[in-house]
Amino acid sequence: MTAFMQNKPLLYGTILAVAVAAPFVFPNFQIQLAYLWLMVLLATTWDVQGGQTGYNSFGNIVFFGVGMYTTAVIQRAMFFDFDEYEQAAGTLDAIGASDYVISLAVGFGASGVLCVLIAIVLGSGVLGLRGHYFAICTLGLGIAAGEIAGGIDFIGAGSGLVTPVFPDGLGPKGTFFYFIFFTLCAAVHFTLKRLYAGRFGLALNAIRDDEDKAEAMGLHTTRYKVTGWAISAFFLGIGGGAMGNLIGFIDPVDTAFAGATFGVWMVLMTILGGKGTLWGPVIGAIVFHVTQEFLWTHLFGWQRVALGAIIVAIVVFFPQGIMGYIREKHPHLLGLVVDKSKRQEEGAA
Amino acid sequence: MWDNALILVQAPIFNVQLLIDGILIGALFALAAYGMAMVWGVMNIINIAQGEFVILGGFITWWLSTYGVSPFLGIPISFVALFAIGWLIYKIVICRVVDQDLFISILATFGISILLQQLMNVLFTADVRTAESGLGTMYLFDGMVTVSEIKVVGFVLALILGAIVVVFMTRSKMGQAIRATAQNARAARILGINTDVVYAVTYSLNAAICGAAGALVVMVWNVQAFQGLAYTVRSFMIVVVAGLGNLPAVVGAALGLGALENFAGFILGIEFQMAFIFSLLVVILVWRSLRLKKQRKVLR
Amino acid sequence: MNLLSVTDASKAFGGVIANRDISIEVPEGKIIGLIGPNGSGKTTLFNSIVGYHPLDSGSIKFNGEEISSLVVPQIARRGLLRTFQQTRIYGKMNCVQNMLISVPHRNTGFKHMFQKHSADEIDKAEDLLEFVGLYSKRNLLAGDLSFGQQKLLEFAMALMNEPRLLLLDEPTAGINPTLINGLIDRLKTANQHLGVTLLVIEHNMRVIMNLAEHIYCLAHGELLADGSPDEIQNDQRVLDAYLGAH
Numbered sequence: 001m002t003a004f005m006q007n008k009p010l011l012y013g014t015i016l017a018v019a020v021a022a023p024f025v026f027p028n029f030q031i032q033l034a035y036l037w038l039m040v041l042l043a044t045t046w047d048v049q050g051g052q053t054g055y056n057s058f059g060n061i062v063f064f065g066v067g068m069y070t071t072a073v074i075q076r077a078m079f080f081d082f083d084e085y086e087q088a089a090g091t092l093d094a095i096g097a098s099d100y101v102i103s104l105a106v107g108f109g110a111s112g113v114l115c116v117l118i119a120i121v122l123g124s125g126v127l128g129l130r131g132h133y134f135a136i137c138t139l140g141l142g143i144a145a146g147e148i149a150g151g152i153d154f155i156g157a158g159s160g161l162v163t164p165v166f167p168d169g170l171g172p173k174g175t176f177f178y179f180i181f182f183t184l185c186a187a188v189h190f191t192l193k194r195l196y197a198g199r200f201g202l203a204l205n206a207i208r209d210d211e212d213k214a215e216a217m218g219l220h221t222t223r224y225k226v227t228g229w230a231i232s233a234f235f236l237g238i239g240g241g242a243m244g245n246l247i248g249f250i251d252p253v254d255t256a257f258a259g260a261t262f263g264v265w266m267v268l269m270t271i272l273g274g275k276g277t278l279w280g281p282v283i284g285a286i287v288f289h290v291t292q293e294f295l296w297t298h299l300f301g302w303q304r305v306a307l308g309a310i311i312v313a314i315v316v317f318f319p320q321g322i323m324g325y326i327r328e329k330h331p332h333l334l335g336l337v338v339d340k341s342k343r344q345e346e347g348a349a
Numbered sequence: 350m351w352d353n354a355l356i357l358v359q360a361p362i363f364n365v366q367l368l369i370d371g372i373l374i375g376a377l378f379a380l381a382a383y384g385m386a387m388v389w390g391v392m393n394i395i396n397i398a399q400g401e402f403v404i405l406g407g408f409i410t411w412w413l414s415t416y417g418v419s420p421f422l423g424i425p426i427s428f429v430a431l432f433a434i435g436w437l438i439y440k441i442v443i444c445r446v447v448d449q450d451l452f453i454s455i456l457a458t459f460g461i462s463i464l465l466q467q468l469m470n471v472l473f474t475a476d477v478r479t480a481e482s483g484l485g486t487m488y489l490f491d492g493m494v495t496v497s498e499i500k501v502v503g504f505v506l507a508l509i510l511g512a513i514v515v516v517f518m519t520r521s522k523m524g525q526a527i528r529a530t531a532q533n534a535r536a537a538r539i540l541g542i543n544t545d546v547v548y549a550v551t552y553s554l555n556a557a558i559c560g561a562a563g564a565l566v567v568m569v570w571n572v573q574a575f576q577g578l579a580y581t582v583r584s585f586m587i588v589v590v591a592g593l594g595n596l597p598a599v600v601g602a603a604l605g606l607g608a609l610e611n612f613a614g615f616i617l618g619i620e621f622q623m624a625f626i627f628s629l630l631v632v633i634l635v636w637r638s639l640r641l642k643k644q645r646k647v648l649r
Numbered sequence: 650m651n652l653l654s655v656t657d658a659s660k661a662f663g664g665v666i667a668n669r670d671i672s673i674e675v676p677e678g679k680i681i682g683l684i685g686p687n688g689s690g691k692t693t694l695f696n697s698i699v700g701y702h703p704l705d706s707g708s709i710k711f712n713g714e715e716i717s718s719l720v721v722p723q724i725a726r727r728g729l730l731r732t733f734q735q736t737r738i739y740g741k742m743n744c745v746q747n748m749l750i751s752v753p754h755r756n757t758g759f760k761h762m763f764q765k766h767s768a769d770e771i772d773k774a775e776d777l778l779e780f781v782g783l784y785s786k787r788n789l790l791a792g793d794l795s796f797g798q799q800k801l802l803e804f805a806m807a808l809m810n811e812p813r814l815l816l817l818d819e820p821t822a823g824i825n826p827t828l829i830n831g832l833i834d835r836l837k838t839a840n841q842h843l844g845v846t847l848l849v850i851e852h853n854m855r856v857i858m859n860l861a862e863h864i865y866c867l868a869h870g871e872l873l874a875d876g877s878p879d880e881i882q883n884d885q886r887v888l889d890a891y892l893g894a895h
Binding site: 125129141151158267310 | 395397442445446451452453455456457459460461462463464465466467468470471575578582585589618620621623624627628630631634635638639642647
């Protein structure tokens with residue numbers, strides 16, 4: 001088991017093979033599987049702030065929503081008259097497959113860039129807040145964004161916005177978006193893996209462990225925090241753009257700035273899996289997504305109540321998460337060596 | 350939006366209306382803010398579920414009113430009910446996170462907030478509810494300004510409740526124990542104060558105050574299962590602006606917020622009132638933080 | 650040349666005057682001591698110098714530049730560092746990582762953030778850990794070290810940052826007496842071979858008299874006396890301040 005987990009090419013190769021095969025082996029679950037990778041994306045990006053930097057962000061959903069709207073607006077602007085904005089709630093004529101893909105690409109690009117810019121602008125102010133203040137401030141941001149979006153007629157206000165119909169010629173919709181989300185996850189995973197191995201990861205962790213000390217050592221704390229947020233924002237923006245197209249209809253509070261669902265889940269999944277680790281969010285997302293299906297079918301009506309209870313339970317009784325638990329009880333699985341000897345000796349060895 | 354603003358300039362009497370309505374509701378915000386400051390100061394916990402306690406208090410009063418119980422009776426009933434609920438939550442969750450790091454305590458109260466919101470949604474549906482107080486309307490300034498009598502009564506009752514709590518905190522033994530623990534928990538423990546009980550009473554008392562405030566809210570205004578966060582954010586803003594120990598400032602800030610919110614709702618349109626509140630939070634915090642930075646400090 | 654020049658620094662907290670018109674000079678390359686009974690304002694002075702709180706009045710010049718209006722990270726990046734009385738390290742990272750993140754961050758551009766650690770940096774980190782005697786513990790989590798070991802780690806991290814002036818707040822407090830000599834030697838080596846100027850708050854008279862070339866004594870927030878270790882040891886005012894006769 002340890003050998004398998006330590007052999008990176010084998011590990012990644014297996015995951016790739018399973019991931020590529022999955023939507024074809026389980027064609028009835030394509031959309032569910034696509035959502036699974038979306039969950040991994042949400043958790044992994046949240047962990048950059050929550051786990052690595054120690055900044056509980058309840059507002060990452062802002063980027064998801066902004067990205068969703070941006071992509072949709074770009075797509076519509078490219079192929080439809082502006083008059084049709086008035087009929088935001090109606091259905092749009094279908095566009096060709098290649099047009100669709102191009103519009104998605106341009107939309108994603110715009111979403112990513114815009115979200116990065118917003119992260120930089122907002123971040124310079126908001127990331128100067130610590131602890132409680134940052135958490136509640138981002139909570140406010142998340143809700144405010146949803147409320148404001150619900151009042152802007154240009155993007156459909158409270159009635160929502162429709163995205164282009166998925167064209168023929170690209171295969172099943174579920175599979176298409178499955179691979180989009182999977183690719184996004186892979187991109188985020190390897191980007192973060194590289195960053196966490198270098199100075200960037202250490203800096204974020206130093207900020208988490210003792211921000212005052214980091215400042216006293218001359219670290220550009222704001223620079224690192226904002227960059228971290230910008231990275232999360234980028235991927236969340238594109239993810240949002242993809243999600244909007246998958247669902248087909250964007251509601252400001254339920255779909256785009258979905259604080260009560262995705263905003264809460266991203267926190268829960270990361271803690272469940274083990275915050276501050278590369279694989280924790282992935283594991284947490286998988287466990288959560290699979291369990292959630294179960295909750296939905298059996299607890300209908302009470303599943304969100306149960307979610308609240310589960311958050312409390314995990315935070316209070318299991319804050320180290322699955323990865324943390326493995327690290328403590330079975331460190332050899334992760335290739336860690338624990339030296340318990342000579343801990344009490346003071347001074348020079 | 351500018352049309353509305355223009356109305357205020359052209360017909361000054363509207364300003365009076367908005368101001369009065371805002372101040373009257375502000376007293377209810379002051380109660381919730383005081384409770385939040387209490388828990389924050391004593392236990393160093395920011396109770397994100399604060400708003401849910403208010404809404405829950407309102408729902409309990411409303412529910413009883415559907416069975417013919419006067420909503421005015423709902424005030425003490427909600428007070429007691431929320432005290433019990435607060436105690437329960439303390440014993441099950443809060444006592445375990447009191448001395449833990451910030452990360453855990455904020456997420457714990459966040460989880461409780463979600464739990465309560467969704468629970469109320471299941472039990473009471475997502476409909477907006479209000480309780481009839483049976484009181485009428487007053488007309489001032491030649492009928493140009495209307496003031497619901499219940500708003501005035503609510504204001505007065507809120508002040509009375511607040512005064513009772515303050516007297517409790519300053520005169521009673523438990524109140525003194527609470528304040529001692531807030532200043533130095535370890536010293537209090539050494540001197541024989543059971544800090545666990547103090548924390549339980551503090552948290553439950555906070556819940557109770559919110560519950561009573563909620564009973565007033567459901568009469569004066571309305572409650573809805575997902576409105577809790579707005580009250581949490583209002584309380585938080587008030588405490589941040591006024592400072593933890595400063596009661597007159599809390600009242601002043603609360604009344605001011607009530608008025609400001611009302612004006613914003615009028616000028617921007619009612620659909621943006623919530624957006625205003627949450628955006629105001631962001632603005633206040635960021636502004637505070639930037640100002641402190643100039644003094645080499647950080648908002649703690 | 651005076652690396653650090655504090656002129657008439659004053660700081661009050663509410664009604665308590667912690668520092669009143671304090672002036673000290675720290676010449677480059679020297680080891681200067683700061684002593685005084687508890688509550689005399691030593692740590693407050695440190696905090697004012699490094700930017701932890703604003704000065705009420707007075708001036709602080711580092712390397713000829715006025716720093717009293719700069720913030721902590723800016724001052725740190727100019728080469729003025731401090732260690733903390735309650736030793737502060739990054740608890741969940743191991744010793745090597747603590748060292749690596751302590752490289753100097755002055756004049757670093759955007760790309761610096763995304764780099765991997767160079768072999769040079771890793772070598773330097775391990776050398777410094779060896780210097781303080783923590784090489785064998787380098788892969789342990791810093792939070793798992795004993796208090797004394799953490800103090801050494803904090804010192805090593807400070808050296809890693811290549812400071813010009815290092816403010817040490819009670820470096821021997823809590824250290825096993827048999828190990829204090831080792832610490833003094835290391836401080837002297839850092840000063841003589843690495844060129845780090847030191848300003849040291851100390852309560853242990855043996856240590857500070859042995860270490861410092863010039864000593865300032867504070868009492869009740871004011872500068873009481875200053876001079877060579879011999880002069881200070883024989884100054885009646887200093888003896889009175891410590892023994893409480895006034």
